[in-house]
Amino acid sequence: MTVAVGGLGAIGLAVAKALDEGRLEGLRLTAVSARDVAKAQRVMSGFASPVPVVPLGELAEHADVVVECVPAAAFADVAGPAVERGRIFMPISVGAMLRHMDLVDRARRTGARIIVPTGALIGLDAVRAAAEGTIREVRLVTRKPPLGLAGAPYLVENGIAVEGLTEAKRVFEGTAREGAAGFPANVNVAAALSLAGIGPDATRLEIWADPAVTRNMHTITVDADSARFTMTIENVPSEENPKTGKITALSVIAALRRLTAPLVAGT
Ligand SMILES: NC(=O)C1=CN([C@@H]2O[C@H](COP(=O)(O)OP(=O)(O)OC[C@H]3O[C@@H](n4cnc5c(N)ncnc54)[C@H](O)[C@@H]3O)[C@@H](O)[C@H]2O)C=CC1
Numbered sequence: 665m666t667v668a669v670g671g672l673g674a675i676g677l678a679v680a681k682a683l684d685e686g687r688l689e690g691l692r693l694t695a696v697s698a699r700d701v702a703k704a705q706r707v708m709s710g711f712a713s714p715v716p717v718v719p720l721g722e723l724a725e726h727a728d729v730v731v732e733c734v735p736a737a738a739f740a741d742v743a744g745p746a747v748e749r750g751r752i753f754m755p756i757s758v759g760a761m762l763r764h765m766d767l768v769d770r771a772r773r774t775g776a777r778i779i780v781p782t783g784a785l786i787g788l789d790a791v792r793a794a795a796e797g798t799i800r801e802v803r804l805v806t807r808k809p810p811l812g813l814a815g816a817p818y819l820v821e822n823g824i825a826v827e828g829l830t831e832a833k834r835v836f837e838g839t840a841r842e843g844a845a846g847f848p849a850n851v852n853v854a855a856a857l858s859l860a861g862i863g864p865d866a867t868r869l870e871i872w873a874d875p876a877v878t879r880n881m882h883t884i885t886v887d888a889d890s891a892r893f894t895m896t897i898e899n900v901p902s903e904e905n906p907k908t909g910k911i912t913a914l915s916v917i918a919a920l921r922r923l924t925a926p927l928v929a930g931t
Pocket residue numbers: 670671672673674675676697698699700720733734735736738756757758782783784785848849850852853856904905907908909912
């Protein structure tokens with residue numbers, strides 16, 4: 665299968681490199697997109713098999729699988745054409761996906777498949793299994809270093825300061841949908857959780873700005889008829905973008921690997 669990667673930042677570059685290095689059996693990189701084309705061409709010259717740098721909207725013409733690794737604002741430029749052409753579309757700006765759920769109906773008609781990786785989160789296999797039964801409650805508590813949240817539209821609009829905190833402060837409590845809208849660069853995890861479970865309006869979210877933490881921490885609690893579980897992940901920030909946990913790119917790579925692997929484990 666061929667793969668195109670939109671965005672060469674913390675997540676996209678790691679994914680493109682894994683493909684170029686031949687670490688993904690049966691998958692080959694065929695195109696990338698970048699805001700800074702000259703820089704991307706320099707990156708390509710260091711690749712074993714350089715690929716064309718094309719606009720986001722053209723990625724779908726070059727590959728069976730289109731991976732979106734751009735800021736939320738550019739999501740639709742990648743997603744629309746990929747779904748329209750019936751590709752496998754892998755979004756990572758999952759909060760933006762919630763505002764474009766019409767893509768799911770469109771995918772039904774074009775034969776596209778939209779596969780959301782677990783990303784910076786944990787345990788969506790268990791959440792999906794529980795959702796086949798009856799789930800009473802899904803809650804996510806996200807705890808981040810205050811600077812990782814600074815500038816989020818919800819904080820700006822509500823005049824909530826996170827600078828100079830000496831103790832943890834809960835800055836948001838609401839639904840995953842409201843959280844994804846108010847913190848577009850921070851809680852894609854809440855959107856992914858909601859899609860795996862009971863949807864963006866029923867999934868509860870708390871966001872804490874915590875000066876005592878150096879990692880992005882996410883705790884999921886699920887109460888279902890089949891099981892009750894609580895899971896916590898403590899993400900090491902990536903070097904390129906401290907807002908993004910290092911595991912996120914690895915999650916995309918793992919999700920790609922299972923597209924062609926002869927054996928897959930986990931729901
Ligand atoms: N689902 C999840 O668990 C997670 C999702 N994310 C989200 O993933 C997305 C990517 O995150 P990062 O790689 O950390 O961001 P980043 O800022 O490091 O990289 C984004 C890249 O996209 C490029 N870009 C921007 N506009 C573009 C355009 N029009 N055409 C082509 N390239 C363009 C930028 O130049 C940059 O290189 C963000 O929306 C982020 O919020 C981040 C962490 C976890």
